[in-house]
Amino acid sequence: MSKKTSVYWALALTVLMLASVVAGCGGDKKPAPAAATDIKIGANWELTGGQATFGQSSVNGAKLALKEVNAAGGVIGKKITLVVADNKSEPSESTNAITKLITQDKVVAVLGAVTSSNTLAASPVAHANKIPFVSNTATNPKVTVEDGKVKPFAFRACFIDPFQGTVMANFASKSMKVKTAAIYVDQSSDYAKGLAQFFEEGFVKAGGKVVSKEAYLQKDKDFKSTLTKIKAANPETIFVPGYYEEVGLIVKQARELGYNGPMIGGDGWDSPKLVEIAGKDALKNTFFSNHYAADDKDPAVVKFVADYKKEYNQTPDALAALAFDATMMIVDAIKRANSAEPQKIRDALEQTKGLKVVSGVITLDANHNPVKSAVVIEVKDGQLVFKEKVNP
Numbered sequence: 206m207s208k209k210t211s212v213y214w215a216l217a218l219t220v221l222m223l224a225s226v227v228a229g230c231g232g233d234k235k236p237a238p239a240a241a242t243d244i245k246i247g248a249n250w251e252l253t254g255g256q257a258t259f260g261q262s263s264v265n266g267a268k269l270a271l272k273e274v275n276a277a278g279g280v281i282g283k284k285i286t287l288v289v290a291d292n293k294s295e296p297s298e299s300t301n302a303i304t305k306l307i308t309q310d311k312v313v314a315v316l317g318a319v320t321s322s323n324t325l326a327a328s329p330v331a332h333a334n335k336i337p338f339v340s341n342t343a344t345n346p347k348v349t350v351e352d353g354k355v356k357p358f359a360f361r362a363c364f365i366d367p368f369q370g371t372v373m374a375n376f377a378s379k380s381m382k383v384k385t386a387a388i389y390v391d392q393s394s395d396y397a398k399g400l401a402q403f404f405e406e407g408f409v410k411a412g413g414k415v416v417s418k419e420a421y422l423q424k425d426k427d428f429k430s431t432l433t434k435i436k437a438a439n440p441e442t443i444f445v446p447g448y449y450e451e452v453g454l455i456v457k458q459a460r461e462l463g464y465n466g467p468m469i470g471g472d473g474w475d476s477p478k479l480v481e482i483a484g485k486d487a488l489k490n491t492f493f494s495n496h497y498a499a500d501d502k503d504p505a506v507v508k509f510v511a512d513y514k515k516e517y518n519q520t521p522d523a524l525a526a527l528a529f530d531a532t533m534m535i536v537d538a539i540k541r542a543n544s545a546e547p548q549k550i551r552d553a554l555e556q557t558k559g560l561k562v563v564s565g566v567i568t569l570d571a572n573h574n575p576v577k578s579a580v581v582i583e584v585k586d587g588q589l590v591f592k593e594k595v596n597p
């Protein structure tokens with residue numbers, strides 16, 4: 206052998222050895238047959254921590270959707286399995302959860318997260334790995350568009366906060382006919398900060414005046430000194446963009462201080478825990494915007510509520526409904542792509558049109574956002590009661 210040829214052979218051998226290392230030296234291991242035929246979808250949701258009811262409802266909604274899809278034979282001849290990861294209601298844990306789903310579990314698409322901050326924290330991992338994700342409920346505009354650029358692998362099943370903020374601003378000024386408002390915002394949430402801004406813009410535009418602006422942080426427990434300050438500014442209503450854990454305490458403590466005016470908020474109020482924390486008397490005269498109302502007479506809602514109650518023995522909240530819908534968006538994309546390759550799912554997701562789901566009909570705009578109506582909910586005797594529907 207010439208020196209040149211032996212170098213060539215040594216090199217070829219090294220390449221071969223390396224290739225077998227990369228392949229996991231698994232030449233003799235047979236792949237598990239179930240895993241090879243199933244399509245795996247990941248779920249990055251808030252199962253524990255301060256937003257735990259959000260994630261728990263979402264898992265229920267997604268599982269119900271997949272039960273129906275799989276019972277009908279699955280999609281492109283395959284069954285879908287859901288791999289669930291808990292992001293513990295923390296952005297850093299959300300980054301970990303999606304990393305595990307993509308690199309370890311090898312999912313082809315991801316559902317979640319619920320909140321905007323947790324979804325924003327997961328997004329770079331999805332993009333680095335080119336895996337599409339669909340958040341059921343993250344409403345901050347930045348989830349799909351940042352610096353004027355659409356994020357190619359980011360999608361959602363819900364409306365966005367400029368719309369939601371306007372809905373509540375108009376509800377305050379037109380339906381409640383109030384002229385002054387205070388804003389008490391969860392400063393640790395991208396969602397709440399955005400919603401506060403959009404509400405203020407809408408309220409001022411409608412002729413209202415914001416007489417007090419205060420902030421709190423997640424996990425705070427005592428809101429009384431700030432609420433005393435807010436009460437002193439004499440607002441006709443208090444807008445509280447935040448999540449149920451803190452909102453429940455804020456409403457309770459505001460009433461204890463003798464503030465009896467209407468208190469209003471956004472979708473983050475939607476939890477069975479809200480009534481548990483605040484108590485139904487304190488929640489008298491409170492209203493919030495949401496994606497869906499369980500007492501809506503729409504046939505799709507009626508069927509979903511009945512199926513969900515049969516499965517879980519409880520009334521589905523908006524998180525469950527939108528998780529059902531987000532799951533259907535992925536299933537629909539796989540069907541139209543006729544493939545479970547992440548890139549092809551992404552391309553098909555972008556073309557989502559006229560998809561009939563529980564919360565309405567989903568057609569994605571150029572920014573990967575559905576254009577959908579919102580509902581205003583009144584908390585009456587501890588029950589969430591449909592008040593009005595607002596179209597975009």
Ligand code: PHE
Pocket residue numbers: 259319320321322342343344345396397472473474475523524
């Ligand atoms: N919209 C909230 C967010 O973006 C999440 C949420 C949606 C919470 C619906 C409850 C109900 O953070």
